[in-house]
Ligand SMILES: Nc1ncnc2c1ncn2[C@@H]1O[C@H](COP(=O)(O)OP(=O)(O)O)[C@@H](O)[C@H]1O
């Protein structure tokens with residue numbers, strides 16, 4: 001197993017996640033799934049492992065990463081790209097259909113786009129996208145379609161087209177529900193696994209589109225449990241012949257707090273670069289974890305802040321940041337009372353009832369998105385950060 005921190009891991013580099021795989025199998029049987037979790041929790045790695053599994057059972061599987069898409073044409077283009085890649089092994093009528101479809105991809109018309117060039121015979125993106133899916137569904141056997149980072153694409157569409165973006169997102173989701181999923185589902189049809197680093201709920205709630213996604217079964221991808229994290233570190237240490245003791249593992253897991261495999265990989269990388277032959281590992285752990293939050297370290301922690309601004313309205317994002325600013329000061333977090341007082345301070349114009357609702361709504365999003373958890377263990381309820389390097393990074397950013 002290699003010590004990889006950044007890109008999705010596959011094959012022998014992929015560790016654990018048996019429970020998540022089992023649960024995907026169970027869910028996928030009857031539902032389409034929306035797999036949510038922060039960036040670099042391991043969604044793409046898990047989905048690729050799952051794709052390998054379904055292929056072993058005779059399914060086909062395709063992956064469409066739409067994170068960089070800003071409009072429907074780009075989405076259709078990505079979809080066509082995966083068909084192009086897959087069609088290498090197709091023959092006969094199916095191959096002919098694939099070639100005909102690929103010809104149509106450049107002539108997709110966007111909503112609101114001027115159809116100036118009549119000779120180009122533009123057609124709606126929905127028509128091309130639906131035919132692409134029909135083509136995938138026409139193959140024998142079941143097909144898993146894995147759409148990676150769908151929420152990012154939808155938020156992009158809103159951001160780059162403030163005027164009609166919302167209507168386009170609604171139209172996309174309608175197409176997705178009715179045509180993409182509705183028409184192609186079935187015994188031999190398409191099964192959908194959608195993943196996202198930000199939730200779709202704020203988007204669909206704020207814009208009245210809930211019905212278009214509530215037929216997806218939402219699942220959160222959690223970090224490793226402690227035993228899995230320790231076994232993972234042990235396996236890594238063996239691969240690199242580092243004298244890593246079980247106590248070293250426990251110490252590292254405690255310093256990360258919320259054993260997201262990416263941060264274990266990063267810390268392990270730091271340990272490797274600090275370690276000299278014959279030296280015990282124990283004394284290096286704190287330094288290796290400190291290095292995670294160093295300015296300029298490629299640690300991904302800034303994404304936690306960015307995704308608040310991406311998925312929340314500006315007011316809500318500002319309030320969420322203020323609440324997290326309070327909670328980051330102690331590892332044990334801040335009391336519910338103090339956090340609610342901060343909400344009241346920042347939203348003086350609201351009635352107390354509205355202030356309560358503003359707080360609880362954000363509180364729940366911050367729980368769902370794994371920023372913090374409620375802790376009743378030591379008396380009055382507190383909310384505390386889960387990922388300790390994130391808390392320390394947040395605290396350092398806020399201090400002078
Ligand atoms: N199952 C796993 N085994 C080992 N490392 C993992 C695993 N899942 C995630 N990682 C670590 O997390 C990083 C990001 O994984 P990735 O699948 O790209 O996350 P996401 O798609 O959620 O952003 C990987 O580079 C690796 O360091």
Ligand SMILES: [Mg+2]
Nearest residue numbers: 043044045148
């Ligand atoms: Mg990913």
